[in-house]
Amino acid sequence: MLLEWTKPGLSNPLRPICDLRVLKHFIEEARDAEAAMLACKEGRGLPEPVTVPQTKVDFNVWERKNALEQAQEVQSGLWLLNQAIGSLRATVTNTALHSHIDNSLRNIFSIGQVLRSLNIQEYTPPAGGVAGGEETWRVSSASELLQVHVNFLRGKVHLLLSNTPVCHQGSS
Amino acid sequence: MTNDNLTKLLVFCVLFCAQKTSIVHGSQALETKVALLLHVEPENPKCFAEGMSDLTCFWEEDEERAGSADQYSFIYTYQNENSSECAVTALPAAGGKRLYFCRLSRTQLFVPLDIRVFRDDLLIHNRSLFIEVVFLLDPPSNLTLTSTGTQGQLKASWLPPSLKYMGDSMMYEVSYAMAGSHIGKVEEVQASSELILRGLQSGTKYKVRIRAKLDGISYSGYWSAWTDPVLMETIPGDLDPLIVSLSLIISLVLTLLSLIVLMSHRRFLLKKIWPIIPTPESKFQGLFKVYGGDFQEWLGHSTGGLWLRPAYFYSEEFPAPLEVLSEVSLGPALPSSALPPKASEALGEEEDEDKKLKRVDSALMEGWRETPQEHWLMDQLQSIHQHPAPRTQSSLLESHDAYVTLNSQNHSGEEPLDDILEETLPLQVLFASGRTSSESRSDLGSLQQSSGSGRLSSQSSFEYPNHTWPPKGSGYTYMAVADSGVSMDYSPMSSSKIDDIGKGVIYTNEYKNEIPAHRRPIGTPIHFAF
Numbered sequence: 001m002l003l004e005w006t007k008p009g010l011s012n013p014l015r016p017i018c019d020l021r022v023l024k025h026f027i028e029e030a031r032d033a034e035a036a037m038l039a040c041k042e043g044r045g046l047p048e049p050v051t052v053p054q055t056k057v058d059f060n061v062w063e064r065k066n067a068l069e070q071a072q073e074v075q076s077g078l079w080l081l082n083q084a085i086g087s088l089r090a091t092v093t094n095t096a097l098h099s100h101i102d103n104s105l106r107n108i109f110s111i112g113q114v115l116r117s118l119n120i121q122e123y124t125p126p127a128g129g130v131a132g133g134e135e136t137w138r139v140s141s142a143s144e145l146l147q148v149h150v151n152f153l154r155g156k157v158h159l160l161l162s163n164t165p166v167c168h169q170g171s172s
Numbered sequence: 173m174t175n176d177n178l179t180k181l182l183v184f185c186v187l188f189c190a191q192k193t194s195i196v197h198g199s200q201a202l203e204t205k206v207a208l209l210l211h212v213e214p215e216n217p218k219c220f221a222e223g224m225s226d227l228t229c230f231w232e233e234d235e236e237r238a239g240s241a242d243q244y245s246f247i248y249t250y251q252n253e254n255s256s257e258c259a260v261t262a263l264p265a266a267g268g269k270r271l272y273f274c275r276l277s278r279t280q281l282f283v284p285l286d287i288r289v290f291r292d293d294l295l296i297h298n299r300s301l302f303i304e305v306v307f308l309l310d311p312p313s314n315l316t317l318t319s320t321g322t323q324g325q326l327k328a329s330w331l332p333p334s335l336k337y338m339g340d341s342m343m344y345e346v347s348y349a350m351a352g353s354h355i356g357k358v359e360e361v362q363a364s365s366e367l368i369l370r371g372l373q374s375g376t377k378y379k380v381r382i383r384a385k386l387d388g389i390s391y392s393g394y395w396s397a398w399t400d401p402v403l404m405e406t407i408p409g410d411l412d413p414l415i416v417s418l419s420l421i422i423s424l425v426l427t428l429l430s431l432i433v434l435m436s437h438r439r440f441l442l443k444k445i446w447p448i449i450p451t452p453e454s455k456f457q458g459l460f461k462v463y464g465g466d467f468q469e470w471l472g473h474s475t476g477g478l479w480l481r482p483a484y485f486y487s488e489e490f491p492a493p494l495e496v497l498s499e500v501s502l503g504p505a506l507p508s509s510a511l512p513p514k515a516s517e518a519l520g521e522e523e524d525e526d527k528k529l530k531r532v533d534s535a536l537m538e539g540w541r542e543t544p545q546e547h548w549l550m551d552q553l554q555s556i557h558q559h560p561a562p563r564t565q566s567s568l569l570e571s572h573d574a575y576v577t578l579n580s581q582n583h584s585g586e587e588p589l590d591d592i593l594e595e596t597l598p599l600q601v602l603f604a605s606g607r608t609s610s611e612s613r614s615d616l617g618s619l620q621q622s623s624g625s626g627r628l629s630s631q632s633s634f635e636y637p638n639h640t641w642p643p644k645g646s647g648y649t650y651m652a653v654a655d656s657g658v659s660m661d662y663s664p665m666s667s668s669k670i671d672d673i674g675k676g677v678i679y680t681n682e683y684k685n686e687i688p689a690h691r692r693p694i695g696t697p698i699h700f701a702f
Contacts, residue, residue: 020340023389024389027389027390028389054252054283055251055282055283056250056251056280056281056282056283057280057281057282057283058225058278058279058280058281059224059225059281059336060225060278137252147284151282151283151284151302152282154282154304154389154390155281155282155283155304155390156282158389158390159337162337162340163337
């Protein structure tokens with residue numbers, strides 16, 4: 001099932017992936033990457049600050065948003081993370097960290113596939129290449145970046161996946 | 173106006189009471205949680221989240237060193253945000269302590285939170301945490317126990333804490349024990365609101381309680397407090413079929429073993445319980461089975477028994493052995509009388525003191541012949557009686573009297589035994605009544621001695637019709653016997669030797685029957701030649 005939707009370029013509609021254990025797996029790998037980065041002493045500083053999504057969730061606020069807004073927030077955040085971690089890879093020389101970073105990038109892509117299976121609209125970056133907004137902030141260290149990555153997955157992505165109407169319709 | 177005021181007052185009172193109740197209740201819960209965290213959480217301040225958007229932090233200080241609440245400042249900062257301050261409240265605690273609280277009503281999850289506590293601008297506590305991992309929930313509510321209908325089982329069901337998005341991360345721990353026992357078992361269940369307890373004893377009261385915890389990748393926390401225990405009795409148990417069947421099998425096996433033992437020792441036990449009455453049947457072959465206990469009959473057919481001989485009986489029943497016949501004329505030869513066969517047998521078989529007599533008897537038997545006519549005999553006897561011959565030695569020899577010679581020689585063979593049979597009667601009578609047999613026997617015994625040859629034989633004079641009475645030799649002595657058929661008279665004996673004639677009677681024993689006179693019609697003597 002995993003191999004099926006990790007293949008790029010699939011146009012046929014995917015079955016909805018409602019099992020949250022997939023996400024759990026990604027989160028754990030992201031944690032491993034963060035831990036590895038903290039252990040490594042070199043390359044902790046980024047050449048320039050990168051934009052990362054906000055990970056904080058205020059339930060009162062979150063619940064006031066509709067599904068579309070939530071989806072957009074998640075998708076844009078994932079895109080930003082993808083950009084940031086991609087740029088991190090270039091600066092890191094440690095081969096062990098390389099594997100972690102590659103893993104994280106793969107996982108972000110997989111989450112995108114999962115969201116697509118749930119009919120969640122993809123994010124289109126705004127014109128100009130620079131995504132701003134109230135829900136972003138800038139980090140300058142690699143460990144902070146990876147921590148954001150972990151928290152984003154644990155928070156918003158998880159909330160979104162656990163509350164999709166598609167999955168709930170089947171179970172209830 | 174008064175009504176409105178009263179209504180307002182009433183509403184206010186109700187609300188106040190309700191709030192007070194909730195506060196009281198809430199304070200009780202708070203106390204429990206505080207106590208829990210004091211045990212579990214090492215860091216200060218201790219913080220916990222009860223719901224989706226709240227956070228309670230507290231720390232403890234000794235009463236002596238404690239200051240007032242306004243001395244303390246609680247500063248918290250979310251990532252990428254400005255710091256904020258929380259109002260500190262103080263509450264007295266047990267054991268001479270003081271608790272300082274700070275409660276946040278709006279929180280942000282999935283973002284690091286920095287907390288700093290100052291006391292008079294002095295940093296006393298510093299901590300960074302994620303709120304979504306410090307959940308301390310209320311215990312589950314509405315814990316109920318029901319019977320499943322199966323033995324040794326109980327079903328526990330409860331109401332999960334009402335938290336959105338966190339149902340899949342919820343974990344429960346069910347503790348159950350027999351009422352009154354401290355040793356219990358614990359079972360964990362994830363993301364469920366009921367549990368079936370198995371392996372319980374039948375007909376026993378069980379005490380069950382439950383606690384909850386968030387334990388997921390996104391949300392986490394501490395174990396909640398235990399619920400109040402709920403008691404329930406399991407359904408009484410039937411006889412376990414396995415135990416019943418096993419006990420049946422064991423009893424069967426034991427019964428079989430005992431039977432086998434009894435059968436193998438059957439004879440021994442029978443001997444002990446029902447001893448055999450000893451019978452003498454083994455010593456007396458066929459006495460009981462064939463003759464039905466008739467000892468006399470058995471004796472008649474018995475081949476065994478050294479000490480039982482019919483000879484004894486027969487010897488007592490039957491008369492003495494001698495039988496004498498007399499004949500006067502030269503008529504048809506009178507058959508010699510015969511001894512009763514039985515007597516002869518008895519004689520023949522006698523082994524005791526009268527062995528000599530036995531031989532004599534056998535000799536006598538051989539000389540006798542049968543006398544078919546008793547009338548004729550009687551006549552002869554009468555004639556003899558009426559005309560007694562002169563008692564001279566020679567006349568004795570030449571007379572017409574019937575003579576009986578007792579041969580001292582043993583004749584071989586026993587053929588005359590049969591002839592002897594029919595002439596038993598006269599002699600039988602004589603000897604049976606007389607009972608001088610012992611005398612006669614002894615005399616005969618002495619006779620034997622006197623004869624010298626040691627043997628005696630008998631011969632009838634009928635054998636010699638022409639008076640050719642052969643002298644048999646020197647060893648013969650004879651006596652005259654008068655037999656009337658009823659009685660016998662014995663004349664004194666005289667030797668056959670002519671030499672001895674005149675010398676007198678060698679043997680002068682008189683044989684006289686002791687028969688009464690009326691029984692002696694004819695007293696004709698019968699000569700008995702020896």
